[in-house]
Amino acid sequence: MKIDRRCFLSFIVGGAAGTALSPLPWKITDDLSIWSQNWPWTPVPPAGETSFVTSTCTLCPGGCGISVRKVDERAVKVEGLKGHPVNDGGLCILGLAAAQLLYAPTRVRGPLKKVDGAWREISWADAIKEIAAKLADLRAKGQPQSVAWISESDRGTTAELCKRFLTVYGSPNYFRTPSIQDAYETALYLTQGQRAMAGFDVAQADFVLSFSSGLIEGWGSPAYMFRARNAMRQNGGRISQVEPRLSKTAAKADQWVPIKPGTEGALALGLVHVIIAEGLYRKNFIDSRSTGFDALKQIAGASYAPEAVSRLTGIEAKTIVDLAKAFAGAKKPLAVCGRGSGRIPGGLQEVLAVHCLNALTGSINQPGGVIAVPEPEYIDWPEPEMDAVASRGVQQPRLDGAGRDGFPLARYLLNRLPEAQTAGASAPVQALFVSGANPVYSLADTQAVAKAFSKVPLIVSLSSYMDETAAMAHYILPSHAHLERYEDVPAALGFPKPILGLSKPAVKPAFKTKYVGDMVIALAKAMGGPVAEAFGWESYEACLKQTLGNAWDTLVKNGYVVDAKFKPGEFETPSQKFEFNNPALAKLPAYAAQRAPGDEKSFPLTLIPYDTMRLASGPIGSPPFLVKALEETVLQQNTALVDVNPATAKDLGLSEGSAAVLSTPKGSARVKVHLFDGIMPGLVALPRGLGHTAYDKYLAGKGVNTNALISPVEDPGSGFEAGWGIRANLTRA
Amino acid sequence: MDSALIPKGVKRCSIGQFALWIAVVGAVLLWGVWAMLLCYFRGLNQTNMNNAYGFALWIWADLAVIALGGGAFFTGLLRYIFGKDELKHIINYAVLIGFICYSSALLILAIDVGQPLRAWFIFWHANVHSMLTEVAFCLTCYFGVLTIEYVPLVLENRQIDRLPFFHNLTHNMHGIMALFAATGAFLSFFHQGSLGGVSGVLYGRPFGFRTGLLVWPWTFFLYTWSAAACGPCFTLFITRITEMATCKKLVKDSVVELLAKIAGWMLLTYIVAKIIDTVYWAAVTAPAMGLTLMDFYSNNPGSAYGLWILIAEVGVCGVLPAVMLVAPGIRSNPSMRFIAVTLAVIGACLNRWVMVLQVQAVPVLPFEGWFGYMPSWQEIATTILPVAYGIILISLSYRYLPVFPQEQELNPIEGGK
Amino acid sequence: MDQQNGNTKKYGMVIDLDKCTGCGACMVACMAENNVPFREDDTDKLLSVSWMRVYRLGNGKPFPQVEECYLPRPCQQCEGHAGHSPCVSVCPATATDYDMRTGIVSQIPTRCFGCRYCMAACPYHVRQFNWWDPIWPDGMERMLNPNVSVRMRGVVEKCGFCFHRYQLATDKAYLDGRRELEEGEYQTACAQACPAGAILFGDLNNPTHAVHKIAQPDSTHGGRPRNPKAFRLLERLGTNPKVYYLSSKEWVRKAGDNQVQRTEQTPKA
Amino acid sequence: MFPFSFEWVWDMGHMVFMGGLWYALGILGMGLTFCIIKAVYDTVQGKGGDHGHGHH
């Protein structure tokens, strides 16, 4: 027998035949396909029991009811709470993406201390001990007023705890981040004598005149405004949007009136002029419920005749007259202001002018009008005992000048803090707490803010995320994420009724975090003495439960308590009437259209920031889903697009998609050009909410932060931040 | 060194020269293989395809090589079924080119799918209503036919032929080759047509969609027809290129002219049908879907898809070569003939290009614009890969197999071994 | 065919473009519900997976006559003629199917082997390919919904009207001994989330459902809406979609089909 | 592909398509089998190789 090549061949053939007749090749083929259907690196979410936790969203002051869907102990999705008076099942894009915030890679996982420029983990006990020691030191030096606290809100138990801490410690320097609320609260107080929040009964109005307010771009309580706007239009109501750019609100309005930016107040006065001149105002309101009408008549007199206003605003005189007639002719007209999502208070005179328009048509505290919603009063804690240091400290002037000689009307002027910190030889703020706010990102002229903050020897960030301010801090004492904690939600911004919501933990805290309320209590206790005595609560939860009292059970069950039968109170001015010209008002400087900073020669264009629902521009950074949902006309790769009118672009030699450099007196940035017919010539528009330097790779480094390019503008009468834009130039890159 | 493998009575270059040549082409081949591996292991993100361009360069390459590989089935049909006996002198090469084209098509398809490990689902879980299923089945079967047709040629290698079993196998296979050729023609008719159907049935894509006959859109028949017309042109084109590369006359003019004449008439009739189809589509089909002819050709950036492409395909690369090949005076001129077959080949490629890429580039939703696409280097490399592979296979076959029966007669060597 | 038996439903949507504010909540609700992956750079919409996409439409006029409208586009769930939607019949591996009992076009990613023929077939671009492996940053995979399978790289995916919600709703009904679902029991994530209430979802075959009452589909004319304010995208192609749009503006209704000049160029580098 | 697979339906489409396919496959398979068997037979009969043809 000879073994040759043919034997080998034969062996192979036999082997092949045998293999083919065995399950081996077929099973492997099949199993490989099954493997490819379940690649080990493709996650498979574990199944489990589904449950829902009723809560209130605290990502913005909108106060929406949410239902957190859980699978076992995982929060899978946040949905709107059906039947909730604010949002009735709907929810905004940010609220819907909330699970991404909960599980974000940018969450701070435990207390951190900055040592030699690098973050080191530290225990809660040590962190609080160290900070308490530093605070005690300042107090011992008699400088308790050098401690400041910045937060997004000044209402509710958390804010009250922080304020209480500062008070018993001895500092008057609590800051609320600026917003249109500031201006509205002041306007309501000046004209109606009411310390109240402005609610807007958009749903029942039949004509809404919006002065650049993004009714569907985050203004007020976003989800409520969406619903109210639709309800109102469903009933035959109309919306006129006055705005320099065709925002989504303008696009969805019945009428878009393009206006030169910054002149909205002039238009309001122009409308007042026409309404008075033509006798279109509600005589019964003016006669029986108001005083000082003549003063208003005088203010809106000759200088605000339609032709003059036309020159100022760029709107045709006839349009102004028609608009006035349409507004006054409506049964339940409502005028609103606050640009975009209302992050900037704007000039007080502007708000007053718009508010007077409402008064002329009697749309004050009436269905379909502006409603003075009383500030919540459920927090009734005993006055704290204060020692001499504290008493002296709180008597010191506020660092921003609010409530003092310069700006007697304002309560908080955070916009003035950076300059105060850097102006003098010594820095007045020696310690700064930041909770629920990201001022290094969100205040105008971020470079100046960062410079001012760099002069604070101790910054403690209470952020859940590694945001821009946290990155600058010396300590980060991370708070629970919004789905991990109890918190009362004292109001829904812009909602026309008092409503109290409760945010409940949907899941256990994932990391070594501590809620702000608990941190304050712990810090106070660590301070000892009168400071500790003012905080008798065992924990924040106990404090909250005790504070809410009878409402607790309802809140836990339903998530909210609403005063359905609410009727707005009477005017509380000395005259018990709507005052068009009380002494405080009369003292204010006359209205003047605010000019954009910068010189027109080197900066022939004007940059205006705009808001979009698809970007979170406040203290929360946009989660990945929001960035993903951005239009390609807003962001391409890491470059933001600016809206430019095709005619302007042609003059500048730019076309769709051109790479360009956008420069302002404050800085410059690379952008791309998007030709947009919906913007007035001569303007450049850039969205707010991009250009983060902190957070994760899904957000950081994308686009430009508008706040880095604009500079603050101070309203002369009130001290409010009134900037709406800046001179700019756009050149081909 | 390898002289024992080289067919008798022909002259080949030295083994060193040959190895160098293979190395050069092999380098290109390896480049393609590298790109292929990238696509396999990193996924199709290596390409520049996107959600608007789900089908791109690869599918075009597939359609094009299959159309050009049509020379095999059509020549086979002519030779074995219609008895054009003279074509036996070129059938080997037609089969080889077909084999290369079809194996290339299968290779590219295997890279093109997102889940290669599951690609066999197309057979196992077949949806018989899909044109792609028909393509896959017929393509695979016809590739089998081509293999069956190519195998005897391989077995005719001097050394293999000495083995009695293989010799007998070759003999027997030759004996029933007509049966295989007929089956091949049957399969080709359907898969060439189905490839036409691929875009023809897309009623959501008015540029490609055609009304039709029974379950087939007109493009079904146009594709079969154009493959039968342009496939032989490609065979002639490659034959001529090979002749130029080898500096030898390999096929007699009479054979070439016969095939060219048949291809010419096929092309002429095809182009008439194509024009009728285009006119009907432009005048009836598209307007019914809300689009005019110029919607498909205007407003696109850079005029990548301007009317020129239609003129080029139908006029310059359709009517012109058809007329040239039909006219005996022009056809008999080797240069003119070569120009004509080249144009016809370009025409087929252009046709496949627009029917794959323009179909998707044309915006259908009125609020969308044209979609642009530029292939990535990985796509280009993997598309060139089969070209390199084809060159290598042709080189090997030419060197070791009796591909051209007339070579010996046309190129007598003195004192042949 | 439609009313052969009581179980034959035709789930569909009515999207009121007058109400839609283009806020994008539907997109994110869909992504969160359906485990849609995201990437570090997702700005190229042609490479990104988003079952719901909100288009921005313009009337093509210059400042200040310019108008805009926002159009959310889920899968249109085309019925075509007798269930032969453009994408279904082209799939070689039967990975997608038209279900006559619900009117939903299914897509089974584990069956799909990524030939992308269906993408070429769909004129609405609702079908998207997973060009990359889906990757969630460490910890974020905790938000994945177990009712929807995560799709692997190399397959096509699309909106299926949150069909898992139908499965769960029927489960609940079965436990209660019912076979039929109430109108609100099965809702898509986008309809549920829309803060403007612009998206309605229900059974187009059921005359008591809001979607039927509003769209008034004309079954004798391939489901064409009788409501003069309603239209469907690319009605003339005969795709017979089940998503109806409402608009009081004529230019918007015209923009839904190839009858007017193109208005927005998709920016593409 | 096979009548026992889930996707199979006994309808015109499947019978024509798969019928055609299996028919073609059958012809190819049988043709090839015939060639191979006959080649084996011929070889055993001593045909072929250097003896089969005239050359050499």
Next chain:
Amino acid sequence: MEKPQVNVTSAASGHGEKEEGAGGAVILFFILGLVGSLLVGWVLFPQLLYSKKRQPVDFNHDKHMELVSDGCESCHFFRPDGTYSGVPQLAQCIQCHEEPNGEDPEEVKFVEEYVKKEREVPWLVYSRQPACVFFSHAAHVKMAKMDCVTCHGPIGESTSLKVYQANRITGYSRDIWGENMLGVKRKSWDRMKMDDCAECHAGAHVNPGSVQTQKDGCFVCHK
């Protein structure tokens, strides 16, 4: 190259033993290859393909069945939302097993290792299906009144849990494909592949809504 040629030539031209001897070797090697590969494919391959794992605790279904009042649903219950709870979680077991009830070492192990340490038991689920599968227990058990045994076999009568064999490629239990390498099944619970679902569904004409297959729509069983 040269030598074998000589061989071939001689084999073809020669007669007698040489040729027959070679022929025998050819056949022998063919059989060797055939038998060898058959052995590899049928015997070795299955051994290599599946890993064998013991359950963390050897659960006795039979004993539990005697003690509970509501059959399988006592522990494998439906949730109020219609979903099915599947394998019980620790919280359920603790209701009876906070402390060992007897002397059974498996129970003691369970209490010590899992109850006391509050760890979920990492059960290996024989019937675990891929993530793309949606299976409604409600539809089968509540609506169609099917018996658990039909798909799961008489596991309720078992006194011990069998070895869990995981397919090393797919990661799934061998029970999905079935014990038999050919995939042949004798009992309805022998296999749990898609075709097995389809077989029953086709017979029962459950939801014939598919345009493509005229059987159930894909979404009936997929998610």
